[in-house]
Amino acid sequence: GKVPAGSILASAPSNKNLDAWRESGCRTTHCNLEVLQESTLVFLATKPHVLPGVLQEIRPAVGPHHIIVSVAAGVTLQTLQRLLPAGTKVLRLMPNLPCVVQAGAMVFARGSGAGDGEAALLKNLLSSCGLCEEVPESYINIHTGLSGSGVAYVYLFAEALAEGAVKMGMPGSLASRIAAQTLLGAAKMMLESGEHPAKLRGDVCTPGGTTIHALHQLEKGALRATVMNAVEAATNRACDMAKD
Amino acid sequence: AGVLAAHKITASSPDTDLPTVSGLRKMGLNFTVSNKDTVKSSDVLFLAVKPPIIPFILEEVGPDIEARHIVVSCAAGVTISSIEKKLSTFCPTPKVIRCMTNTPVIVREGATVYATGTHADVEDGKLVEQLMASVGFCTEVEEDLIDAVTGLSGSGPAYAFTALDALADGGVKMGLPRRLAVRLGAQALLGAAKMLLESEQHPGQLKDNVCSPGGATIHALHFLESGGFRSLLINAVEASCIRTRELQHLADQEKISPAAIKKTLLDKVKLESPSLSVASASKVSLFTNKSPSS
Numbered sequence: 189g190k191v192p193a194g195s196i197l198a199s200a201p202s203n204k205n206l207d208a209w210r211e212s213g214c215r216t217t218h219c220n221l222e223v224l225q226e227s228t229l230v231f232l233a234t235k236p237h238v239l240p241g242v243l244q245e246i247r248p249a250v251g252p253h254h255i256i257v258s259v260a261a262g263v264t265l266q267t268l269q270r271l272l273p274a275g276t277k278v279l280r281l282m283p284n285l286p287c288v289v290q291a292g293a294m295v296f297a298r299g300s301g302a303g304d305g306e307a308a309l310l311k312n313l314l315s316s317c318g319l320c321e322e323v324p325e326s327y328i329n330i331h332t333g334l335s336g337s338g339v340a341y342v343y344l345f346a347e348a349l350a351e352g353a354v355k356m357g358m359p360g361s362l363a364s365r366i367a368a369q370t371l372l373g374a375a376k377m378m379l380e381s382g383e384h385p386a387k388l389r390g391d392v393c394t395p396g397g398t399t400i401h402a403l404h405q406l407e408k409g410a411l412r413a414t415v416m417n418a419v420e421a422a423t424n425r426a427c428d429m430a431k432d
Numbered sequence: 433a434g435v436l437a438a439h440k441i442t443a444s445s446p447d448t449d450l451p452t453v454s455g456l457r458k459m460g461l462n463f464t465v466s467n468k469d470t471v472k473s474s475d476v477l478f479l480a481v482k483p484p485i486i487p488f489i490l491e492e493v494g495p496d497i498e499a500r501h502i503v504v505s506c507a508a509g510v511t512i513s514s515i516e517k518k519l520s521t522f523c524p525t526p527k528v529i530r531c532m533t534n535t536p537v538i539v540r541e542g543a544t545v546y547a548t549g550t551h552a553d554v555e556d557g558k559l560v561e562q563l564m565a566s567v568g569f570c571t572e573v574e575e576d577l578i579d580a581v582t583g584l585s586g587s588g589p590a591y592a593f594t595a596l597d598a599l600a601d602g603g604v605k606m607g608l609p610r611r612l613a614v615r616l617g618a619q620a621l622l623g624a625a626k627m628l629l630e631s632e633q634h635p636g637q638l639k640d641n642v643c644s645p646g647g648a649t650i651h652a653l654h655f656l657e658s659g660g661f662r663s664l665l666i667n668a669v670e671a672s673c674i675r676t677r678e679l680q681h682l683a684d685q686e687k688i689s690p691a692a693i694k695k696t697l698l699d700k701v702k703l704e705s706p707s708l709s710v711a712s713a714s715k716v717s718l719f720t721n722k723s724p725s726s
Contacts, residue, residue, distance in 0.1 A: 384633075384636050386634050387634040
């Protein structure tokens with residue numbers, strides 16, 4: 189809600205995806221160059237392998253006033269800067285899926301041509317979609333492993349929680365909704381209290397109670413190490429893919 | 433440990449050849465071979481014998497127990513009610529306190545808990561607390577928690593020794609001389625424990641403080657997690673606690689006559705070499721407290 193829809197211009201080769209934009213009140217076009225001509229802040233949201241081609245196409249129209257933000261996974265600032273005019277203000281953004289419900293986790297890194305003003309603008313704009321932090325570029329792949337892919341880990345965990353409940357006799361759809369709310373609530377407490385998760389965990393564990401019994405099962409299954417392995421695997425894969 | 437003058441303490445043992453005995457004598461304690469004499473001249477009685485021997489000791493000294501006596505048992509798994517039951521045939525309102533301590537009392541860093549019996553007053557508990565606080569941490573608990581305490585801090589030093597042995601192996605593997613590795617490992621655990629005790633922070637937070645991003649420590653911790661380190665420790669505490677309960681249950685059910693056990697056990701006891709710790713001394717050590725120290 190920070191920018192009026194009428195100020196947003198979206199471009200795509202076909203109408204397939206543009207309908208959604210139009211419905212929100214944005215203007216649409218099939219011409220990438222038109223976007224560059226009409227806009228200052230430009231988001232490049234193509235698939236990574238398509239991006240180099242698009243950059244070639246728009247390069248002649250890119251000027252010193254433009255702010256180019258790439259969302260393409262694995263395409264480095266170095267690559268972006270190489271394919272655009274020297275000194276172009278370039279930033280690289282990695283969002284995650286829950287941006288669509290304004291509860292995203294986003295990180296961005298700035299290229300050599302981008303200054304504090306551009307970083308502040310981006311952060312300000314994107315904060316309406318969730319958490320947005322500037323980071324060194326090296327953290328972007330880690331963010332992928334933690335939060336980009338991380339969303340899937342949470343879905344898996346939620347599914348397993350619900351299945352446990354179903355096993356114990358609860359209907360699936362109710363179990364699913366409660367599982368999701370549990371995760372939401374716990375996350376909210378963690379964000380709002382600022383307390384260490386270990387402390388919050390301890391606070392829930394009454395001596396000899398149900399929670400500590402359950403946690404013991406999780407520790408027996410080396411859940412922590414498994415999760416660390418997952419983040420590591422996704423991060424490494426992101427690094428590998430970036431090299432391709 | 434400086435709370436009580438040595439001459440106010442009497443120790444009793446049937447076997448005078450033991451190293452414990454000469455050690456105690458050297459400290460200036462009064463020594464006797466008669467449990468009965470000890471009881472007569474003392475106010476606070478610490479029973480530091482192995483659990484199966486408790487019944488005989490109680491039989492033996494029972495007649496001399498008076499209302500003023502505070503009987504403190506350190507025997508694992510021996511309940512307050514079992515002691516009170518035994519003594520009540522001799523004294524209507526025996527003051528009984530049960531404690532669970534651990535071996536580091538030797539270096540005044542013990543962890544002790546105590547539970548007060550039916551007829552023990554608040555002051556009696558406080559007295560025991562004062563005595564045991566001189567050799568480490570001491571606090572009162574409900575008796576039903578003593579098994580859990582056994583699992584955690586009673587057995588705990590053994591877990592720590594095992595960990596230290598392994599840490600030292602790690603150090604040696606990576607090139608350190610053994611002695612230095614042991615010294616450094618022990619100091620690391622000592623320092624960490626001290627930081628935790630003196631800090632308001634959660635151990636998880638303290639752990640985080642040591643783990644710089646992508647650094648050595650977090651790599652190492654990942655290994656610990658992969659091995660299920662945490663669950664192993666939880667398992668250990670649980671197993672020790674459960675076993676304590678089992679042993680207690682077995683002891684409660686014991687129907688063999690004391691006399692029959694006595695002979696076999698006393699023979700066995702003479703062959704064992706006792707350590708100086710309160711928890712595992714195989715003789716009765718009784719401490720006097722003619723006037724409580726201020």
